[in-house]
Amino acid sequence: MAGGRRGVQMPHLSKMERVVVSMQDPDQGVEMRNQRLRITVIPHTVAGSDVVDWLVQKYCISEEEALHLGTLLVQHGYLYSLRSPRSLVLRPDDTPYRFQTPYFWTSTLWPAAELDYAIYLTKKNIRKQGALVGHEKEHYDQLHRKINHTWDLVVMQAREQLRAAKQRRKGDRLVIACQEQTYWLVNRPPPGVPSVLEQGPERSSCTAGRVQMTKNMEFYKQEMERCRKALTRARVKSSICLEAYLKFSSQHGPHDPIMSGCLPSNPWVTDDDTYWTMNAPSVAVPTKLRVERWGFSFQELLEDPLGRAHFMDFLRTEFSGERPYALLEGPGRALLLRTLRVSASPGHGSGGPHLACGPPAENLSFWEACEELRHGRQAQVHAMVDSVYQQFLAPGAARWVNIDSRTMERTLEGLQQPHRYVLDDAQLHIYMLMKKVGVRARRAWQYPAPWGPAPPHCSPVHTCSLGSPLQRSKLRLRGRRACPSLLLKERSSCDFKKYFNVGAPGWLSC
């Protein structure tokens, strides 16, 4: 067809072509009959049932599969129905079909061009004396606007092609007209019919499409390239991946409204939106499930705006001297000290039990400001970076956060050319500091309840577990070798269980 654009032939089309060619075998192919129109006789008609039987016999498949394969052939235009050419289905009865000529086979190697479609529509217009309807009329007008400069050629070619066709016998003329119609039904489907040539974004990559049959030098070069790229990829053992996946599923399963239902009722089903009002971003009393979810990880806590607000309150009250949570005796106090020693970074002046990580509420504000910068508008990046620097990082700033010297150096360098990710290092450092504090915050919220009686209609009692005993022991083993934060997690998980005892008096239950 016109145009020098050529793609790659998709493998499923090559396979279908092979099937069609093997159907043509004079001895072992499909049985052919003649079609009788009023005077003319046109040969080479197949019945739908014959096609299905042949496929069943040749490939030893079930009838259902053969029917599906046959329908694929019709949908891609390799067979067309003589009675109802617009319905691209294979009927397993004696509906007559005919094979498409190889020129009109569906091909991504020779894509259908606008010029050809314009010529076809013009021919149809001439044959129907101007009575084009529906989407064809729209396309005709569109094409007339789009390729106006070659419209003379379109008209000339259309007329000449019709005249050339008149040189043939009537039967041939009919067949060729049907073939062309089928071709355009597949390549420019009417509205509402899905196009078989649509390729999703991941499928249009050439490497996926090309089926290398011959093992020549090109093939081996590509193989070497592929292996080289594969070497540099980071890999995780599948056992670890799958464990993490299982843990995630078991943890989040009870929280998923589709898997475990939602109380009081699914608003989409019953039109009662109590569920939504109870779980609104800023509600006075969070539901139990929500609080549980905060216990899964620090990320969950920060992502929920209500969780973040509570965490902010916790930080303010915790480190300003008032201690309503009364968990700083016993293991809690030792934990706090260990936290502080761990988070006191080298190269910085003050140490000891005094809070060396800066006022934690400012940490959270800094983190929030960094998030806003990352997800904010490009035009405001400069202004935001400046304001964050003035508020949090400049020496003597009002809400100064404490970052270690190396990160501070890198950040200050990056501030010369600010972009939206320039504060990422500092944000990560602060995040890690906050995470350790967050562990205690989440524990503190389980017992006793800091916000009064639980709301009605909330979920039944769940045990929040960190997975099976096997997983927990593995976590412990890994933690021994790993950094202190994991040790903390392991320790906190034990305390977590102790305080989070189902059936303890005052336990948050509905």
Place this chain on the structure above:
Amino acid sequence: MAREECKALLDALNKATACYHHLVLTVGGSADSQNLREELQKTRQKAQELAVATRAQLTAALRDRGLGAEERAEFERLWVAFSGCLDLLEADMRRALALGTAFPLHAPRRPLVRTGVAGAAAGVAARALSARSLRHEAEGDFDVDDQRELEREILQVSEMIHDMEMKVNVPRWTVQARQTAGAELQASASASSVGAVSVQERTGPCDPSKALAATVFSAVLLAAVALAVCVAKLS
């Protein structure tokens, strides 16, 4: 006049391209045969000759600095149609090569697709060559040699197209086509002189069958009239 000549050549090229397209449609199908390949060869060679001639004329006309603006616009319009036609021809030739290689005529393992098209296409080729009829003179292994020649010709045509793009600068988007939407419905309004000639030619092959029908009908009519007269005389 140069413009009329160019128009005539372009129409002939257009006809040859349309006929070639029509013939390539059946390659690989049940109508494919040695004769068809020969017809393809003759048609495309004729098309190439016409293309070379048209190109020479049009290039000469466009290089002429002394052209008026309207004349120039007219030649540019012809040029755009000519290069489009040549693109179609080249694409069809490439397609013919691919299909001819995929469906060789004398390979037992590779049967032709039974498409239902059975008749000969000699009339189409004859129309392209503006001749009354076509004689088939090819020998045995014609299609194999033909493929090689087809490859060479495709290269020639691509070179010609490339040369045209490089040497003549006609911006396509500035060309305004003369035909409006629906212009094809005015039956022979814009048919050129060549078109009229081809109409006459086309009635040529139909003449024998129509003449036969006419004679049979008139004979029957005469017989009926004679019978009626006899009956009238007798009664």
